[in-house]
Amino acid sequence: MKRQLEPELMEDEAQVKAYAEADFSQPHQNFVSLFNEIFCQQHDYVLDLGCGAGDISYRFAKANPDCIVHGVDASETMLAWAQKDPRRASIKNVHFFNRYLPAEQLPRSSYDAIISNSLLHHLPEPQVLWQTIKQGSQPKTKILLMDLMRPARLQQAQQLVQTYAANEPAILQHDFYHSLLAAFTIEEVQAQLNAADLALACRIISDRHFIVYGSFN
Numbered sequence: 098m099k100r101q102l103e104p105e106l107m108e109d110e111a112q113v114k115a116y117a118e119a120d121f122s123q124p125h126q127n128f129v130s131l132f133n134e135i136f137c138q139q140h141d142y143v144l145d146l147g148c149g150a151g152d153i154s155y156r157f158a159k160a161n162p163d164c165i166v167h168g169v170d171a172s173e174t175m176l177a178w179a180q181k182d183p184r185r186a187s188i189k190n191v192h193f194f195n196r197y198l199p200a201e202q203l204p205r206s207s208y209d210a211i212i213s214n215s216l217l218h219h220l221p222e223p224q225v226l227w228q229t230i231k232q233g234s235q236p237k238t239k240i241l242l243m244d245l246m247r248p249a250r251l252q253q254a255q256q257l258v259q260t261y262a263a264n265e266p267a268i269l270q271h272d273f274y275h276s277l278l279a280a281f282t283i284e285e286v287q288a289q290l291n292a293a294d295l296a297l298a299c300r301i302i303s304d305r306h307f308i309v310y311g312s313f314n
């Protein structure tokens with residue numbers, strides 16, 4: 098099945114509200130735990146690319162209180178939700194920035210760790226993500242990215258929506274379905290990494306997710 102693009106930025110208020118209020122606690126907390134399992138080290142400055150409403154940024158900052166997390170996104174609607182998150186009162190080591198990627202300048206010139214969840218499938222040109230990772234890295238920067246995998250057939254995408262989102266609002270089901278169609282296959286991601294000359298590992302972790310991880314050389 099060919100990749101079908103979905104709108105790059107998530108700016109519609111109803112769509113963002115549904116996304117920000119959805120319960121992603123399990124996959125998002127797993128993502129943070131996975132980072133700490135793979136790297137188990139202290140990280141000073143952490144960049145969260147395509148942070149959306151900031152749920153992972155807050156979770157990462159809470160789990161790693163000695164680090165400073167910079168969440169970047171180009172959607173003002175998403176960033177407004179991130180800024181008004183009630184966790185902001187207690188989790189102080191997170192800052193949000195409006196950046197459209199590729200960006201001439203990131204909030205810092207380099208980071209100790211870069212994380213990203215579900216940005217890649219939004220990008221019409223995937224090298225934007227890999228080149229931004231190179232831009233924000235320094236030797237030994239820790240990298241962890243997670244995204245959806247595109248199924249081989251439309252029926253498989255419909256089945257995944259039934260299995261994992263049947264009880265979610267229609268707008269979230271619609272988004273999930275179109276995100277699956279916009280996602281990359283694992284072979285495409287491997288080819289992107291080769292083209293970017295990034296020596297990172299790529300691993301399938303569920304029936305719909307893969308991760309890319311490793312240290313920047």
Ligand SMILES: C[S@@+](CC[C@H](N)C(=O)[O-])C[C@H]1O[C@@H](n2cnc3c(N)ncnc32)[C@H](O)[C@@H]1O
Binds near residue numbers: 105106153172198
């Ligand atoms: C599916 S959301 C993921 C949000 C968050 N990482 C999470 O896991 O909840 C993808 C986000 O990427 C943002 N995005 C897409 N293309 C972008 C670009 N070129 N520059 C900056 N942000 C972008 C969208 O606005 C959206 O907030």
